[in-house]
Amino acid sequence: MYSSPWSKEQFVSFNRAHASRLLASSKTDEHSAAIKKEVLTEKEKARFAGPFSDEWLQRQSSEHQVFVAKAFPVVQGDKVRRADDWRRSGHNATAWASDCPPYQGTPTVASSVWRAGKTCRPTLSAVDHEGAYRNFPVRSPKECSTLLPEEGDERVWLHQVLPFGSSGSVWGYILFADAVCFLSISLLNIAAAHFVDDFYKCESETTATPSFASFQKLHRLIGTKMKEAKAKPPAKSQTLLGVDWQITEEFLFASPGKGRIDKLSEQIREILSSDTLHPQDAAKLAGKLNFACSWVFGQVGKALLKPIFARQHSGLQKPVALGSPLRAALKELLRLLPDLKPMRIPLKPSEVPVFVLYADAYITLSGSSRTANRWLKEGVPHTVLKGSTNGWGAVFLSPTGRRTAFRSQVPQDVLERTATSKAFIFWLEMLAQVLSVLVVAAQVRGHVLCFVDNSAAEHALQKGFSKDGLFTKVLGCFAGLLASKSIALSFHRVSSAANASDGVSRDDWSMATSLGCVRQDFNFSFAYEWLRRLPETPEDALFTKFVKFAEDLCAQSVGEQSMVDVTCMGVLIVTMCMAMYRQYVQVDMGVGQWLLVSSEVVHYFTYYTVKGYTEDKDKLDLGNTMHGDEEEEETSDLSSSTVIDEDHAWL
Structure with a gap:
């Protein structure tokens, strides 16, 4: 869009027609008074000029002197803010940019703390500009007028400062913010960064206080207004960019915060109580939930967002009753949200023990033995499962020196009942990783590097959901269990030739023996029984039964x-x-x-x-017993995907 801006002639013609449509409409709503009040308040600060009549706008627009956009309310909890629709007015289509704004968001915060933690005890501090864009004048107020949704003739106002929602405002302000950070670095030797109008820095606690005072003084000298009451002096715990950060000696913990979780829980309760959800409300809820799930241990809960995104992209234009998958997902999220643990980022990675797990699978169909990766590319009909054989194996390498290897075979009826005809091959690869991790979970006290030689399985395991609805259920339960035990995983692609478990999956133990692995045998019957009953198991019983067989494997x-x-x-x-x-x-x-x-x-x-x-007694929690780890939008490949059939958008 920004690489092909409209010409001035195109914009003039389009906006003149747009102004005529706006003038013909006098629609008001319950927020019109709040919008008018905000405009009057800003007029006192010389940020608006007006009001002007509809006749004046019509005359000026026909002479190509004034260009207008419609004002509309943005409801944020108990607050109502005004915004202008610069997209439908054509203003944003005139902007040109060769790249995207350099947003220094939450990853920058995490990397700053991590780097500082190598040499000192880091702290976080932040300042916030008051009004942000609204501190800078526009080139010509007539280029950005706004029409309020109210009765009467005088409802046209002219912006005298950069307006919110305009692409030009974003770029203009970010250039200024970049300059402020450059001055902080070059003049004060302060490693400052910003996310739009939120400025922050990470520094050693020994110099943090005078550094923060100098940082504030620089902003005052430049002449920018700051929200003094919202200044955040250096501290180990801060709420920054919507994330609660807590710095300890060994870890940086990041979470969405109790307040955000409570608000989301209350919103979900209201939806379940009304038993309806509008696609627009689904989009807002999905964005908030995705942000919350992105900052909890293992990104737990992302698998449950699929039905919500399905409602968002349903194409419906009105609120519709909740379907079974959507209702089940909301109920599970309501149960899960209060128990989510924060994301844990080690500040001293060299001291974190790393475990290595290789897992692989194969299948023999029609008398031909091939890896799951090769069968997936060729595609196979579901009927060839009859008479097929399969196997999966794992090699586990512990930093303590213990090395084990084990294997199993998935019963044919389990694959027939749970895997779809297009997905049952890579089911084996994903299942091998899931069951292998559950077996070794009791021995893990750190991070596990999981190696898989199937790209489709790797992507599904990384994202926490799959196009296969039933396996998304498995991944959701899997992520929940890992988070409860604070087991951190990362999945990595490796070639079949480099996969140490390739032979084990085929009952060939030569590689495992050469690595010094001890062969072990485990009983996976409870796990396979859970999978066998997966299609008809009630949603509210899935996780409980999953934990039961997982603890049995841990006990073994x-x-x-x-x-x-x-x-x-x-x-x-x-x-x-x-x-x-x-x-x-x-x-x-x-x-x-x-x-x-x-x-x-x-x-x-x-x-x-x-x-x-x-x-004979109740199973004990034999997982990770480490303490001290209390714990915007969905990824583009999901949120921008094609319309999903909501009735089949399972957990």
């Missing part, structure tokens, strides 16, 4: 490792006893063997007695 993993520990401890105890009493007891090889065997019998008996007792 802990049990296997505990048995190894018991064996090693038995050898250690016998060896220590023999060393302590060697001067009193003469032990030859034969007696020593019998002592060792006897000790191991006792340990095996004790282990299985305890294991059998605990299995």
Whole structure:
């Protein structure tokens, strides 16, 4: 749009017709009085000139002297603000730009704290300009007039300063803000940044206070008005750019904040109570929820936004009753939102233990054994699952030196019931990652690098949702469980040749053995039963049942490792006893063997007695037990996607 601006002749012709349409309309609403009051207040600050009559506008417009846009209300909670529609008036179409504005948003905040945390104890501080664009004059007030939605003849006003909503205003103000940050860096040696009119900086706590005073003084010398009451002096905890930041010795925590979560929860309750949702309201809700989910641990909840985006893109022009998928998603979000944990960014990554997990899958169809990646490209009909075989495997490398490998096979009826004909191949790849992580979850105390050799599976795992509705349910439950245990994952593409679990998935253990992995066997029957019943399981029972089988897998993993520990401890105890009493007891090889065997019998008996007792009790939380981690718009590929059939837009 900004690379092909309208000519002046095009704009003049278009806006003249637009002015005629506006003058023919005198529509008012309940917010008209609030808009008029705001304009009168700004007139006292010399930001508006007027009012002028409709006749004056008609005459000036016909002579190409005045160009107009329509004013409309923007409701923000209990506040009503005025905005002007510069897009429909044609004003924004006259702007030209070769690139996009350099917004330094939340990623810049996180990277600033992370870099400062390497050498000092960082703090955050911020100042906010009052009025922002409204502090700078326009070239000609007649080029940007506005028509208020009210009764009467005198409803035309002229902007004397840069108006909100105009592309030219954004670019003009950002150039000024960039200059202020440049002066802060070059004159004061302060690493300042800004997101539109929000200026912030990160600095060591030893110099933060005088630095902040100098930063404020620079703004006053330039002549900009600041919101003094909203100034944020240096602190470890700040609310900045809509995100709650908290800096500790080891981590930077980022979350949407309790206030935002409470407002979203209340809005969802109102929607569920009315049982209707307009597509425009769905768009606003989806944007707010997506922002909130982007700043929680593991971006939990994003999978639940799909039905809301489906309503947004439904093409409907009026509020419509909630469908089953949409109602279920809202109920689950209402349950999930209060329990979300903040995103955790390590400030000392070198001290964070990193675990490595390789997982892979294969399938044999029509007598031909191929990787899931190759079958996905070729496409296969659903009927070829009959008589097929499959397998998946994983290799887990712990920084403690423990290395394990395991595999399993998904029952054919599970694939037939849960995977669609176009997606069942990469189901195996995604499922291999999900089940593998659940098995090793109890051993993880840090970050897990997960390697996958299927691009489609990698993208679905990274985003937290899939075009396959049922698997989106799986990913939603998976993300919720990981967040509850504070397990951080990142998925990375690797070639099949470099995937250490490629052979394990086919029951070939040679690579795993060469890596020093211990082969382990786990019972995945509970997991497969959950998948088997996935299509008809009630939405409110999905996560509870998922947690149940996940904890069973964790318990098996802990049990296997505990048995190894018991064996090693038995050898250690016998060896220590023999060393302590060697001067009193003469032990030859034969007696020593019998002592060792006897000790191991006792340990095996004790282990299985305890294991059998605990299995009859409620499952314990065997996941990550680390403490201290209380925890704008959807990504373009989803929010701008084609219309989604809401009845099939599952969780």
